[in-house]
Amino acid sequence: MPKITTSRLGLFYQQAGEGPDVVMVHGLAANLAFWFLKIVPFFKESYRVTAYDQRGHGMSETPPDSYTTLDLAEDLKSLLDELGIEKPHLVGHSIGGAVCTHFAALHPERVHTLTLIESRLHAFQPIRSRDNEAFWEKHKDEFAEQGIVVPKNTPKVFYSLMEELSPLAEQGHINPNAVPGLILRGAANPSSRSGQRWLKLVSETTFATDLQEIAGLEENLIRTITHPALVMYGADSHFMGSCEGLRAALPHAEIRVLEGRGHFFPVTEPAVVAEETLAFLARHG
Numbered sequence: 653m654p655k656i657t658t659s660r661l662g663l664f665y666q667q668a669g670e671g672p673d674v675v676m677v678h679g680l681a682a683n684l685a686f687w688f689l690k691i692v693p694f695f696k697e698s699y700r701v702t703a704y705d706q707r708g709h710g711m712s713e714t715p716p717d718s719y720t721t722l723d724l725a726e727d728l729k730s731l732l733d734e735l736g737i738e739k740p741h742l743v744g745h746s747i748g749g750a751v752c753t754h755f756a757a758l759h760p761e762r763v764h765t766l767t768l769i770e771s772r773l774h775a776f777q778p779i780r781s782r783d784n785e786a787f788w789e790k791h792k793d794e795f796a797e798q799g800i801v802v803p804k805n806t807p808k809v810f811y812s813l814m815e816e817l818s819p820l821a822e823q824g825h826i827n828p829n830a831v832p833g834l835i836l837r838g839a840a841n842p843s844s845r846s847g848q849r850w851l852k853l854v855s856e857t858t859f860a861t862d863l864q865e866i867a868g869l870e871e872n873l874i875r876t877i878t879h880p881a882l883v884m885y886g887a888d889s890h891f892m893g894s895c896e897g898l899r900a901a902l903p904h905a906e907i908r909v910l911e912g913r914g915h916f917f918p919v920t921e922p923a924v925v926a927e928e929t930l931a932f933l934a935r936h937g
Contacts, residue, residue, distance in 0.1 A: 655711065656742065658730035664711040665704035665731065671698025671763075672937065673737045676703040677728065679746025679770075681850055683710030686745065693916065694926035702740070702749040704731055706748070708853045716803065718860035721869055725755040740895050741933055744765040745918055746922075750869065765936050766881040770889055770915050779864050780853070806854050813834045823867025874901045880936040881905035884928060886913030908931060 653662050666684055672838075676687040676693055684703035684901040686800065695701045705712040707727055708719065728751060744752035749771025756763045798862045853859050883905045899907050908928055910917060918925045 655784035656731070657729070658734045660705055660727055660730045661715055662713040663704050663707070663727065663731055665702055665735075667700060667702045668692050669698070669700050671699045671908060673740035674699045674701045675728070675732070675737065675740040676701060677742070677744040677748030677751050678703070678706065678709070679744075680747075680928075681709070681746045681846075686918070687743075690922035691926055694923070694930065695840050696931070699741075702735065706751070708743055708857060711851075714849075714853060714857060715857065715887075717858040717862070719857065719859040720865045721750045721754045722758075722867040723862070724751040725758060728757060729762070736915050738762070738763050741765045741767070743769070743929060744771060744773060745769045747863070747914065753874060753877070754869050756877050756879055757869070760877070760879065763879050766877065766879045766883070767932065768881065769884045769918060769925065770891055771894055771898075772870065772888065772891045773874070773894045773897060774864075774866045775869060775874060776901075777891065777893040790855070796927075801802065808861065815920070821880055838885075871897070871901055877902060878904070880932075881927065882908070882932040884908045884910065884925070886915060887911045888914045890914065926932050 654666070655662055664684070668688070669692075676684075676692075678684060679688040682704045686701040687701070692703065700898060708714045724747075725855050732738075739762055742752040744750070744767070746769075749768040752766060753768060753771065753773065756766050758835055764781055818882065833867055880899075881902050881904065882904070883895060883898050885908070887909050889895075894911065895907070898905060910924065913921070
């Protein structure tokens, strides 16, 4: 896996296939493997796919600051510039989708299409409190029973993701959206390599506070986006408020709400994501 030094920092990336460029951006506590293991194989016959580790994740560098979606969008631009990718199709999951949205709004000439999967946007789901430490103190026993240790400065959005991954839903019922062994659980294991990296990210950088900043990605800026857009959410997701916000802000977008799915359906059903996205790209190639 190559590492490239851009104008901003060192980023790990991987490419596969030939054809028009598709760039995939992962979400919180993940890395490029989120895409490469089960989703990229569907694309590489028709597209050249580039996925990369965002700053502080995977094997990319972990600078001490600059983790807002604005910063991450500029990281994306520096990667595209360095790799000579002029106008890709962008695909983003979770925070990766917010990064793609910010990038498309700031650099519209550099985007062909936009596919947003389970993206949480502060413009549509504002953060009510920024006291991460008090929040995790309140919930620490809940996760301790599952052997999960959450660093006190972890962004609160991590809670809803971990809650969704729990094998038991409310009242002891089995959670159909649970994803055993997902990398997010590794981030909550302090003895694992990913857990140690996550601890460094939330404890030694401004990541946790930067992630809560709207950083200019207001609704009026989102409304300026005119690219063909595909918006996908699981009906059981905690982020449906963002889906409805995007539905109103991007009236031209194609909206897909998948019944019985949660935030991590790209992991449990990669073929669904690939089929929907490939059909969308074919319509706008």
